[in-house]
Amino acid sequence: MIPMSHYLIVSSILFSISLAGIFLNRKNIIIMLMSLELMFLSINFNFIIFGNYLNDLTGQIFVFFILTVVAAESAIGLAIIVVLYRNKQSINVQDIARLKG
Amino acid sequence: MYWQSMVIIFSPLIGAITLLFKNKSTDFLSSIIANSAIGISMLLSLWLFILYISGHNVSESHLVYTWYATSGYFFEIGLLVDSLTIVMSFIVTFISFFVHMYSIAYMKGDPSFKRFFIYTNFFTFSMLFIIFSNNFLQLFIGWELVGLSSYLLIGFWYNKPSAVSANLKAFVVNRVGDIGLLLGVILILITSNSLNYTDFFDKLPLLKDDTINLLGYHIELLPFIALLLFIGAAAKSAQIPLHFWLPDSMEGPTPISALIHAATMVTAGIFMVARLSPLYDLSGYVLDLILVIGVSTALFMGMVALVQNDIKRIIAYSTISQLGYMTAALGASYYSFAIYHLLTHAFFKALLFLCAGSIILKCHHEQDITKMGGLRKIMPITFITFFIAGISLMGVPSMSGFFSKDLIIDIFKYSDNIFVYYSLVLGVFITTLYTSKIFIKVFLGNNQLKIKKQLDLEHSDALIIPLLVLAIPSAFIGWSLFDGVLFNDFFDNSITDYTRLDQFYILHVEHSVSFFLHSLTSLSFIMIILGIVASYFLYYKNDGLLENISEKFPLLRNILLNEYGFTSLSNKIIPTYFKKLANIIWMKSDVDIIDNFFVNGTANLINFISSKVRLMQTGYLYHYAFTMIIGLLLFLIIFYDF
Numbered sequence: 064m065i066p067m068s069h070y071l072i073v074s075s076i077l078f079s080i081s082l083a084g085i086f087l088n089r090k091n092i093i094i095m096l097m098s099l100e101l102m103f104l105s106i107n108f109n110f111i112i113f114g115n116y117l118n119d120l121t122g123q124i125f126v127f128f129i130l131t132v133v134a135a136e137s138a139i140g141l142a143i144i145v146v147l148y149r150n151k152q153s154i155n156v157q158d159i160a161r162l163k164g
Numbered sequence: 165m166y167w168q169s170m171v172i173i174f175s176p177l178i179g180a181i182t183l184l185f186k187n188k189s190t191d192f193l194s195s196i197i198a199n200s201a202i203g204i205s206m207l208l209s210l211w212l213f214i215l216y217i218s219g220h221n222v223s224e225s226h227l228v229y230t231w232y233a234t235s236g237y238f239f240e241i242g243l244l245v246d247s248l249t250i251v252m253s254f255i256v257t258f259i260s261f262f263v264h265m266y267s268i269a270y271m272k273g274d275p276s277f278k279r280f281f282i283y284t285n286f287f288t289f290s291m292l293f294i295i296f297s298n299n300f301l302q303l304f305i306g307w308e309l310v311g312l313s314s315y316l317l318i319g320f321w322y323n324k325p326s327a328v329s330a331n332l333k334a335f336v337v338n339r340v341g342d343i344g345l346l347l348g349v350i351l352i353l354i355t356s357n358s359l360n361y362t363d364f365f366d367k368l369p370l371l372k373d374d375t376i377n378l379l380g381y382h383i384e385l386l387p388f389i390a391l392l393l394f395i396g397a398a399a400k401s402a403q404i405p406l407h408f409w410l411p412d413s414m415e416g417p418t419p420i421s422a423l424i425h426a427a428t429m430v431t432a433g434i435f436m437v438a439r440l441s442p443l444y445d446l447s448g449y450v451l452d453l454i455l456v457i458g459v460s461t462a463l464f465m466g467m468v469a470l471v472q473n474d475i476k477r478i479i480a481y482s483t484i485s486q487l488g489y490m491t492a493a494l495g496a497s498y499y500s501f502a503i504y505h506l507l508t509h510a511f512f513k514a515l516l517f518l519c520a521g522s523i524i525l526k527c528h529h530e531q532d533i534t535k536m537g538g539l540r541k542i543m544p545i546t547f548i549t550f551f552i553a554g555i556s557l558m559g560v561p562s563m564s565g566f567f568s569k570d571l572i573i574d575i576f577k578y579s580d581n582i583f584v585y586y587s588l589v590l591g592v593f594i595t596t597l598y599t600s601k602i603f604i605k606v607f608l609g610n611n612q613l614k615i616k617k618q619l620d621l622e623h624s625d626a627l628i629i630p631l632l633v634l635a636i637p638s639a640f641i642g643w644s645l646f647d648g649v650l651f652n653d654f655f656d657n658s659i660t661d662y663t664r665l666d667q668f669y670i671l672h673v674e675h676s677v678s679f680f681l682h683s684l685t686s687l688s689f690i691m692i693i694l695g696i697v698a699s700y701f702l703y704y705k706n707d708g709l710l711e712n713i714s715e716k717f718p719l720l721r722n723i724l725l726n727e728y729g730f731t732s733l734s735n736k737i738i739p740t741y742f743k744k745l746a747n748i749i750w751m752k753s754d755v756d757i758i759d760n761f762f763v764n765g766t767a768n769l770i771n772f773i774s775s776k777v778r779l780m781q782t783g784y785l786y787h788y789a790f791t792m793i794i795g796l797l798l799f800l801i802i803f804y805d806f
Contacts, residue, residue: 083790095785156785163783 070112077105092154096140103133165245166226169209171290180285191277195268198281206261213254221295223657225298244298248658252295255510256428260288262630263423269626287313291428299359300349310429311338318416330412337409341399348392365442380414390447402484404461408734414476418521426483426517427510434490439500441660455495462488465585465592471724474531475520493572494544499659513558513639519550538611547607549631556638558596561683564642592688596695605705646676
């Protein structure tokens with residue numbers, strides 16, 4: 064049986080990649096949204112692992128709820144991006160800095 | 165006497181209020197309302213006065229209204245009717261009535277005719293409010309109200325810059341005196357727990373040896389109170405060094421100069437000291453100070469009148485000088501003599517001012533007497549009345565002014581203060597000089613202004629009648645009241661000096677006739693004759709004697725023109741330094757501390773801090789995300805129990 068630490072390492076690598084995707088990406092806001100999805104998935108992965116390990120179905124059921132919320136959230140995020148593109152003719156992250164003090 | 169007194173006081177106030185709220189009123193109607201309001205007061209005062217002279221002795225105090233009462237202190241409005249009140253209310257209402265009558269003609273055609281009568285009616289009310297008061301609070305209220313009416317009337321022609329600066333000066337100088345008066349009244353309240361005159365006088369024996377602690381020095385209480393109150397009196401009665409507002413107050417209409425700045429308001433200080441005679445009897449060195457101030461005012465301010473050429477200013481300086489005589493009598497504790505001189509002075513000085521008003525009207529508002537001349541034939545009635553008032557002012561025997569002024573001079577003749585006696589006698593010489601100067605320059609000589617004689621009377625009746633009426637008391641009231649009134653325990657229930665007066669009468673006066681005959685050989689009579697002779701050579705014969713004298717003593721002339729430095733003090737030094745001080749306060753405290761430090765400083769500080777803090781807001785999404793993650797990690801590191 065594969066030890067649990069392996070799963071956890073995969074999950075944390077996934078999380079770190081998505082984090083880096085948010086920080087380092089300076090071009091495309093859609094990639095940022097994708098990184099966000101990836102971050103959710105890595106967390107879901109953790110839920111499943113612990114649920115399996117502890118013989119508790121709650122973790123896996125919880126993943127369904129999270130996925131539902133994530134789907135809704137990404138739908139809203141994409142809608143915002145569409146509106147943003149209509150207004151600014153750009154989805155470049157560096158162009159979106161209107162909150163600069 | 166209660167209802168009569170109430171009507172006397174409040175009739176002028178009702179007149180003023182009626183005029184104030186009567187929007188559409190012709191000049192004729194306004195003058196009728198104002199004059200009848202004063203007329204009622206005048207008739208009732210005259211009635212009280214005659215009643216009192218004929219032996220109806222009265223001294224009563226009434227409580228009219230309790231304003232408020234708090235833990236042992238009572239603030240009340242009351243009435244005190246006694247001999248002093250009756251005499252003063254007679255003077256005030258009598259002169260006020262005839263000045264009102266005179267003003268109908270004098271102020272004719274003025275756009276603010278109604279306003280003038282509102283002010284004068286209000287003034288008369290305020291003055292009567294002081295006179296009838298039986299407590300210090302009411303005295304103070306009235307004191308402020310007469311100051312206000314004086315301010316309003318000096319600046320009556322408010323688009324004349326000189327009038328506005330003159331009323332400001334009068335107000336500011338009087339404020340200095342008011343501080344003294346207010347402090348005195350407060351001190352009386354906290355030491356005797358009562359503001360009532362009689363309560364305070366009853367407590368005087370207990371307070372006699374009290375001292376108060378002022379900055380570590382123990383000062384006797386009663387002289388200190390007397391001194392503070394006298395500061396108020398000196399400002400109101402134009403005594404050195406607070407006198408310099410009075411000559412400037414001549415910017416107001418001439419009837420006002422007659423009413424307020426000669427006969428009534430400026431005598432309020434004299435009246436107050438006489439009213440508080442029990443206090444001043446116990447105040448030792450303050451009396452000496454009052455005497456010194458009075459004598460120096462009488463002499464030095466008279467001398468200033470010699471170099472003036474404006475007819476109203478000469479009479480104004482003469483008023484200050486005569487008030488100095490009254491103050492000197494107060495300083496010698498002969499309060500009744502001061503009130504007696506106040507009485508006669510009020511009549512002849514009001515008459516002099518009203519004559520001056522007629523002359524000014526006739527000369528088309530020319531006030532420089534060196535440009536006038538030869539008005540004797542053109543204005544015969546003014547000529548005669550001015551002559552009567554003038555010789556009364558000089559103190560020619562048998563005139564009113566003679567009896568009152570020579571009594572004051574004789575106080576010092578028979579005391580050790582021989583220096584004061586000679587100063588006052590010299591004052592008589594100077595009085596004669598400037599009075600004859602006006603007389604000669606205005607009525608004799610050439611008709612320089614080419615004024616034509618009219619066929620009818622010299623002026624309308626309203627201008628003539630007050631002159632004729634006031635000429636009667638100017639000539640006769642002195643003698644007629646001398647034996648029967650002044651030396652017949654007249655003031656014995658209001659002023660404390662009657663034992664002194666009795667002794668003085670028995671020793672030096674004996675009877676008015678002997679006083680009259682005796683004075684014909686006195687030094688002051690010689691001084692009057694000398695003065696007339698000197699003025700004949702100086703002012704009548706145009707042989708350049710006066711010019712020679714003034715060229716030989718340019719320093720003296722400049723000192724007198726500069727009024728011993730008071731002119732430059734009040735017009736240059738005080739305003740300049742006050743402006744500098746105000747500038748410093750403005751720049752340092754207002755601009756620097758309040759504006760720049762507190763108001764703008766707070767805003768600037770916030771602006772500075774936010775300009776630094778603002779740099780953290782880059783607006784880039786990835787920066788915010790990074791901060792969030794780093795923050796989360798930091799929290800983990802700090803709070804996670806490894």
